Amino acid sequence: QVQLVESGGGLVQAGGSLRLSCTVSGRTFSRDLMGWFRQAPGKEREFVAGISRSGSSTYYADSVKGRFTISRDNGKNTVYLQMNFLKPEDTAVYYCAADTSFNLVSTRTRDYDYWGQGTQVTVSS
8 A cells, every 4th residue: 555644744934944754655666756746725736846766856836946945765765845935825735746657757736646645834924
């Protein structure tokens, strides 16, 4: 059974930082592209960041470029999202996701096969 478990969310003031983690079990982690998405109340789920299998290539939404960093540790089956200079508009539930079939990181939710349960990030002004 494939499981993706996120952790690290919480409440932070604007300008602060959080580090999200997502640990994967039930699959060979190094074979999957990984992505982080987020969903704010009343909005569609949106792509935040993605990373290639080896970790050598990363991709970001324009809204988070320069502030967020995605990374992975294939030895620990874990993908991370370091979030700096947080803004109130970053408030959302953050999800990690695994793409088992594509060769390039996708920004589309439908291309991802497995999802975590989500972790809440709230940024206060």
